[in-house]
Amino acid sequence: MNYLKRLLTITGILFMMILAITHLPDAMAQEAKPGQNVNPGQNTQPGWMDWSETYCPDKPVRGGYLRLAWPLYIGVMNPNHMPVLDWMTMSQMYEKLILLDANYQPTIPWLARSWQAIDDTTMVMKLREGVVFHDGSPFNARSLKYQMDWIMDKDNAAWTRSWIEPLESVEVVDDYTVKWHFKRPWGSFLGTMASVPGFMISAKALEGDAALTKVKRIEREIVSARRKAADNKHIEKAHEAKKKLDELEKQLEAFAPIAKTAKPLDTNPVGSGPYMLESFSTDNHITLKRNPNWWFGPSIGMPDMPYFDGIKVSVIPDPSVRLANLKAGAIDSIILDAIQYRLVKDDPNFNVATFPINWLVFLTFNHAKGPCADIRVRQAISHAIDRKALVMGTQFGLGRTASCMYPDDHWAHNPDLQPVSYDPELSKKLLAEAGYANGLTLTGFTINLPEAQAFAKAIMAMLDKVGITWKPVFLSITGMIEPFRNLDFDVVGNLYPWIQEPDHIATLLYDPASPFNNGRSHNKKAIELILEGRETLDETKRTKIYFDLEKTLYSNYEDAWLWWPNAVLASSRNIRGYNLDMLLKYGEGYVFSHPQWFKDGRP
Amino acid sequence: MKQYIIQRISYSLVILFFVSILIFVLGRALPGDPVQSAVMSTGMGVVSDDVIDDFKVQFGLDKPLHIQYLLWIRGFISGEWGRSIATGEEVLPMFMHRLPITLELFLGSVFWSCIIGIPFGIISALRRNSWLDVTLTTGAIIGVSIPVFWEGIIMIYLFAVIMHIFPPSGYVPFSESIQGNLLSMAMPTFIMGTQGAGLLGRYVRSSLLEVLGHDYIRTAHAKGLKERAVIVRHALKPAMIPVVTIAGLAWGYVVAGSFIVEYMFAIPGLGRMGVNAIFSNDFPVIQATLVMVAINILIVNLIVDLIYGYIDPRVRVQQ
Numbered sequence: 001m002n003y004l005k006r007l008l009t010i011t012g013i014l015f016m017m018i019l020a021i022t023h024l025p026d027a028m029a030q031e032a033k034p035g036q037n038v039n040p041g042q043n044t045q046p047g048w049m050d051w052s053e054t055y056c057p058d059k060p061v062r063g064g065y066l067r068l069a070w071p072l073y074i075g076v077m078n079p080n081h082m083p084v085l086d087w088m089t090m091s092q093m094y095e096k097l098i099l100l101d102a103n104y105q106p107t108i109p110w111l112a113r114s115w116q117a118i119d120d121t122t123m124v125m126k127l128r129e130g131v132v133f134h135d136g137s138p139f140n141a142r143s144l145k146y147q148m149d150w151i152m153d154k155d156n157a158a159w160t161r162s163w164i165e166p167l168e169s170v171e172v173v174d175d176y177t178v179k180w181h182f183k184r185p186w187g188s189f190l191g192t193m194a195s196v197p198g199f200m201i202s203a204k205a206l207e208g209d210a211a212l213t214k215v216k217r218i219e220r221e222i223v224s225a226r227r228k229a230a231d232n233k234h235i236e237k238a239h240e241a242k243k244k245l246d247e248l249e250k251q252l253e254a255f256a257p258i259a260k261t262a263k264p265l266d267t268n269p270v271g272s273g274p275y276m277l278e279s280f281s282t283d284n285h286i287t288l289k290r291n292p293n294w295w296f297g298p299s300i301g302m303p304d305m306p307y308f309d310g311i312k313v314s315v316i317p318d319p320s321v322r323l324a325n326l327k328a329g330a331i332d333s334i335i336l337d338a339i340q341y342r343l344v345k346d347d348p349n350f351n352v353a354t355f356p357i358n359w360l361v362f363l364t365f366n367h368a369k370g371p372c373a374d375i376r377v378r379q380a381i382s383h384a385i386d387r388k389a390l391v392m393g394t395q396f397g398l399g400r401t402a403s404c405m406y407p408d409d410h411w412a413h414n415p416d417l418q419p420v421s422y423d424p425e426l427s428k429k430l431l432a433e434a435g436y437a438n439g440l441t442l443t444g445f446t447i448n449l450p451e452a453q454a455f456a457k458a459i460m461a462m463l464d465k466v467g468i469t470w471k472p473v474f475l476s477i478t479g480m481i482e483p484f485r486n487l488d489f490d491v492v493g494n495l496y497p498w499i500q501e502p503d504h505i506a507t508l509l510y511d512p513a514s515p516f517n518n519g520r521s522h523n524k525k526a527i528e529l530i531l532e533g534r535e536t537l538d539e540t541k542r543t544k545i546y547f548d549l550e551k552t553l554y555s556n557y558e559d560a561w562l563w564w565p566n567a568v569l570a571s572s573r574n575i576r577g578y579n580l581d582m583l584l585k586y587g588e589g590y591v592f593s594h595p596q597w598f599k600d601g602r603p
Numbered sequence: 604m605k606q607y608i609i610q611r612i613s614y615s616l617v618i619l620f621f622v623s624i625l626i627f628v629l630g631r632a633l634p635g636d637p638v639q640s641a642v643m644s645t646g647m648g649v650v651s652d653d654v655i656d657d658f659k660v661q662f663g664l665d666k667p668l669h670i671q672y673l674l675w676i677r678g679f680i681s682g683e684w685g686r687s688i689a690t691g692e693e694v695l696p697m698f699m700h701r702l703p704i705t706l707e708l709f710l711g712s713v714f715w716s717c718i719i720g721i722p723f724g725i726i727s728a729l730r731r732n733s734w735l736d737v738t739l740t741t742g743a744i745i746g747v748s749i750p751v752f753w754e755g756i757i758m759i760y761l762f763a764v765i766m767h768i769f770p771p772s773g774y775v776p777f778s779e780s781i782q783g784n785l786l787s788m789a790m791p792t793f794i795m796g797t798q799g800a801g802l803l804g805r806y807v808r809s810s811l812l813e814v815l816g817h818d819y820i821r822t823a824h825a826k827g828l829k830e831r832a833v834i835v836r837h838a839l840k841p842a843m844i845p846v847v848t849i850a851g852l853a854w855g856y857v858v859a860g861s862f863i864v865e866y867m868f869a870i871p872g873l874g875r876m877g878v879n880a881i882f883s884n885d886f887p888v889i890q891a892t893l894v895m896v897a898i899n900i901l902i903v904n905l906i907v908d909l910i911y912g913y914i915d916p917r918v919r920v921q922q
Contacts, residue, residue, distance in 0.1 A: 073871075075690055159654055161654055266691060282690075282692060283876070315869055315871070321759060321771060324759045324772070325772060328764045328767065330772075476882045
């Protein structure tokens with residue numbers, strides 16, 4: 001069921017947020033400035049490099065398989081291919097060049113040691129030495145260059161190709177230094193490298209994967225060329241086909257030996273992360289085993305890292321059954337739905353934590369046709385919604401009322417903006433001015449999840465008070481595509497997960513060229529700012545641009561932004577090394593450097 | 604008999620041809636773009652139009668419909684069922700991986716249905732209108748009426764969370780652990796089985812009552828045979844025809860019917876795969892699943908007809 005898939009994707013991403021939680025202190029942000037070498041073990045240690053008793057009083061113990069539950073199976077295991085439905089597991093197998101700090105800024109060097117902009121279109125990046133992929137091949141400048149070339153090659157069908165479109169080329173300077181050449185100034189470069197394209201993959205594995213793809217294509221073309229070459233009726237075409245056949249056979253000879261021993265990356269992931277693939281059973285579970293050659297532990301004098309022998313992620317679609325598994329002791333940690341929070345918050349058997357995540361729940365307006373093309377109607381809707389009541393009533397308080405798209409802990413969030421006020425009288429007045437004094441009926445839809453239905457019904461009731469009848473239907477993701485395409489809606493209940501690089505969400509939602517600008521927003525000033533932000537390298541200037549962008553969107557009531565959710569994590573008390581304060585303070589820097597363990601080395 | 608089988612198979616192939624066209628056309632008529640849906644489900648960042656178009660080319664969705672149909676049929680026959688748009692898996696291995704799991708679920712549920720439903724049906728028939736009959740009949744109605752999801756969650760909390768007898772969910776392959784497999788399948792098969800047991804009990808009861816009223820049963824009694832012998836030797840076999848009918852029907856509906864149990868107990872079977880595919884408009888999986896369901900139903904109907912012939916000599920004679 002696709003609505004379940006969405007729910008599960010959502011829950012999955014929530015879980016991933018555990019690994020990507022934010023709130024980095026200023027000190028950390030300064031220490032990890034681009035260009036600065038912050039190699040672990042050196043004197044300039046950032047705040048997150050604390051493994052003392054203040055971090056956790058227990059001594060780490062090796063052993064045991066951590067058992068997690070996930071609503072969806074991981075999908076394919078090459079992050080550049082589609083679909084990937086479990087980024088948490090993915091990030092245990094692959095590591096990124098750069099990690100995000102608590103404000104979602106890409107400031108923490110990981111596989112990249114440092115970076116320095118030479119000019120507007122050139123960036124030099126130094127890479128970490130001593131990192132080895134799971135297949136024993138080294139991570140270095142050549143492997144990075146190969147990966148970027150692989151992504152840019154259309155044949156390899158990497159969906160991340162769109163993400164690195166501004167990339168001209170990668171130049172190998174020496175074994176551990178690369179020079180990035182951009183087609184134009186690329187402001188979101190670091191943010192992109194702290195996201196999916198930044199997950200480093202073994203060049204050897206990629207080469208094999210590419211060879212498999214090419215051999216498959218060439219074999220198909222050979223069959224077609226042979227057929228044409230054998231056609232006696234069209235001599236000229238047959239002659240051409242024979243020539244092509246020779247060429248193809250030569251190509252096949254070149255790729256076949258590599259393809260012979262290669263395995264598809266989609267089912268044979270090869271990263272450098274703390275865990276590597278042990279086994280999988282589609283739609284059932286994926287099991288990872290400890291990577292004994294993980295570079296990070298030895299680099300800080302803690303060679304036992306990571307501590308678990310492995311991680312088993314079981315696919316359990318139903319949230320109640322996931323909770324039952326936790327209660328039965330069959331799994332060790334899960335992300336809960338907001339409605340389940342009260343069921344575990346006082347349970348002495350579990351550690352329960354809530355924390356903010358970088359998602360946005362909002363209403364998309366149809367700007368191209370219908371009543372919402374009129375700003376007064378958008379204003380009326382926005383002011384008719386009591387956001388606080390929504391968060392309390394439908395999210396059980398687990399959320400923060402939203403002023404615009406970037407969450408309140410995001411570096412691009414404009415702190416001067418307050419959530420649109422709840423003012424039903426103003427709504428009525430605006431509606432009357434817009435010519436709807438006798439009421440207005442709006443169409444729309446939202447996802448067919450129970451919690452989406454709850455919030456849609458609450459909004460319907462709020463709008464009803466000011467004379468607006470909203471009649472949403474509840475659809476699966478697939479079902480939404482046609483009405484979005486045909487602009488067959490006035491207001492849509494929407495959700496955007498994973499707000500990291502500010503250019504990505506801004507482009508996706510408000511750039512007219514985006515296939516996901518579903519409301520057909522066409523705000524000229526906003527478009528200019530999006531383009532400016534995309535091409536500005538200076539962080540201070542970029543921050544100001546995104547503040548201005550939010551202000552522009554906010555002033556035009558481009559959409560009705562409702563809340564940024566909080567997540568609930570429940571874990572067995574047997575899991576140690578979990579420090580919520582550090583998690584909130586240091587974000588990904590903490591998460592990937594502080595693996596957890598079982599108290600006695602077993603679940 | 605041979606001619607009958609050949610005739611039935613020929614009919615089945617013609618039906619299958621029309622079913623395949625219907626499945627293909629209906630699949631394409633569903634609203635929603637599966638590629639865009641997969642992009643949205645991945646839930647990450649910017650994907651440009653040209654990348655989406657590339658994916659369409661990859662899955663052959665850029666070709667005219669009749670070409671897509673012919674390519675699909677050719678691929679299906681040659682064992683290349685394509686790749687799932689929603690999960691990225693090859694469809695044939697995806698199907699074959701799940702088939703034994705659903706088959707086990709089906710056989711397990713038939714087992715529970717039989718050991719609960721048949722004795723209930725026999726006792727009810729023999730003690731017709733007694734308090735036992737009323738109790739068992741009521742039980743059968745309850746068995747059929749209880750929603751599977753409710754029964755499932757109650758059993759999970761009772762037997763897994765409180766009593767720790769069975770695992771709350773998940774599937775352990777038989778090859779990995781026999782005990783693990785039996786434990787993981789006990790609750791889901793029981794739940795599916797109790798649904799069938801109620802129905803089966805009712806059928807066995809009415810069928811047996813009908814048989815018990817026949818002259819040859821009276822003759823058997825008149826011969827001085829014991830009650831047990833009359834029931835077991837003379838009445839039960841003809842009364843089993845409904846059992847075979849129900850088992851056949853159940854297999855026909857198992858893919859759709861097992862979805863809730865597979866979803867609830869996190870069992871990676873065909874039901875979950877098929878329903879997920881429908882909701883994400885995953886053409887390659889929908890088409891393969893529905894064609895296989897159609898083939899299944901045709902084969903099962905054929906087998907059921909043949910079993911009728913074995914159980915009831917009159918059927919053989921008519922043929």
